[in-house]
Amino acid sequence: QVRLVESGGGLVQPGESLRLSCAASGRIFGANTMGWYRQVPGKQRELVATITSAANTSYSDSVKGRFTISRDKDQRMVSLQMNSLKPEDTAVYYCYWGDGVDYWGKGTLVIVSS
Numbered sequence: 415q416v417r418l419v420e421s422g423g424g425l426v427q428p429g430e431s432l433r434l435s436c437a438a439s440g441r442i443f444g445a446n447t448m449g450w451y452r453q454v455p456g457k458q459r460e461l462v463a464t465i466t467s468a469a470n471t472s473y474s475d476s477v478k479g480r481f482t483i484s485r486d487k488d489q490r491m492v493s494l495q496m497n498s499l500k501p502e503d504t505a506v507y508y509c510y511w512g513d514g515v516d517y518w519g520k521g522t523l524v525i526v527s528s
Contacts, residue, residue, distance in 0.1 A: 416440045416517040418509040423522030426499055430526075434494040436509030436519055446513040448485055448492040452505035452524075459508065463494060477503075499526045 422434040434450065449464030463473045463483040471483055477496075485492040492509065504526050509519035 416442065416511045416513075416515075418511055418517055418519035420507065420509045420519045420522040423507065423524045425525045425527065427528050428500055428526055430499055431495070431497045432499060432524060433496065434507055434509075434522060434524070436492045438490045438492070438509075438511055442490055444513055446489070446511060448489075449510045449512075450483065450492075450494045450507055451510055452503075452507045453521075454505045462507065464510070465492060496524075499524075501526050 417439045418436055420434060420436045422432065424432060426432050445467050447464050447466045450462040451459045452462050453459040461474050462477055463471065463481055465471045465483045465485050467489055473481060480498045482495040504524060506521040506523050508521045511517040
């Protein structure tokens with residue numbers, strides 16, 4: 415089992431920045447992928463960004479150039495630096511861990527509004 419706890423959500427104005435963090439605990443070993451997905455009511459959960467244990471990253475087109483994903487050396491923390499936030503970035507952001515089994519955090523709400 416892997417437990418994921420997100421932090422860092424909140425209310426910001428358009429153009430501002432926010433940093434999300436996710437701490438992983440439990441069965442942490444082997445090749446894996448951590449990342450962030452987001453969901454708004456009535457829509458499917460969508461990929462935001464992922465990073466593998468080999469530090470390979472991927473981003474959705476909607477956040478490329480604005481968001482940066484990173485993880486610490488012991489592979490237990492993943493962060494998402496979100497710059498130039500837009501109202502359409504408003505969503506619940508979920509931390510993800512995948513190693514053949516998918517694990518999800520409970521989510522943290524990000525609201526971008528003036």
